[in-house]
Structure formats: C-alpha cells, structure tokens
Amino acid sequence: MKLYRLVPIAAATDTNWDLASNQGEVIVRARSSGDARVVAAEAELDFLEIDALPGDGNSTTSSSAFRNEKLYTVIDETDPAFPVEGRRAVVAGTVRVDNIRPTEF
Numbered sequence: 830m831k832l833y834r835l836v837p838i839a840a841a842t843d844t845n846w847d848l849a850s851n852q853g854e855v856i857v858r859a860r861s862s863g864d865a866r867v868v869a870a871e872a873e874l875d876f877l878e879i880d881a882l883p884g885d886g887n888s889t890t891s892s893s894a895f896r897n898e899k900l901y902t903v904i905d906e907t908d909p910a911f912p913v914e915g916r917r918a919v920v921a922g923t924v925r926v927d928n929i930r931p932t933e934f
Contacts, residue, residue: 830858830913832906832920833865839900849894855922858915862903868917869895872924 834856839845852869859865870893894900911920 830860830915830917832908832911832913833857833859833862834904834906835865835869835895835901836904837894837900838902843900845897845900846894849897849900851900852894852924853922855895855919855924856906856908856911857917857919858911858913859917862905864917865903866893866896866901869893869919869924872919 834854836854837851841851852873855869855872857865857868859868873893873895
C-alpha cells in the first residue's frame with residue numbers, strides 16, 4: 830500500500846462544487862492514486878446507508894468530489910507520520926457525512 834493526499838484544486842466559486850461537497854484535504858492508504866479516490870469516496874455517506882433513493886443507480890460514490898479530477902488532485906504522500914502498513918482507509922483528515930443534499934426543498 831501507499832499513502833496519497835487528496836487536495837482540492839478548484840476555486841471556491843467553481844460550479845462543480847454545486848454537485849459535490851468540498852471535504853478539504855485527506856490522506857488515504859490505497860493501492861494506487863485511482864484507488865485513493867475510491868477509498869476517500871467510500872468514506873462518505875452513501876444512499877445505501879440511509880432511507881433514501883439515489884437519482885441514478887444504487888450508489889452515490891461515483892458522484893463524490895474525490896472522484897472528480899476537476900475538483901481534487903492526488904499527490905503521493907511521503908510524511909512518515911502515517912504508517913504504510915494496514916488496510917485501505919482514510920488515515921488523516923475528516924470526511925463529512927453530510928454529502929447527500931436534497932434537490933427539492
């Protein structure tokens with residue numbers, strides 16, 4: 830496993846943030862940079878975990894800001910403060926679980 834830092838790169842006024850929440854920086858342990866995006870997205874709340882239905886498909890992980898290359902970049906993390914050994918997971922930072930927002934009020 831390797832460590833990766835996911836860093837928001839889009840401006841706060843970027844309209845892509847209307848579709849997904851800015852979660853700030855997080856560090857994840859994953860197999861690859863692509864897997865790092867998946868690990869971070871899996872840490873967010875998913876429709877399958879609450880009493881609601883998604884608008885498209887059965888999961889919301891594909892619509893996560895972490896998976897959007899216009900919103901986040903992935904950087905190899907070299908800080909020795911975090912262990913490389915262990916399971917795939919978010920090891921630093923906070924992934925909020927208020928990512929599911931109603932489209933109608």
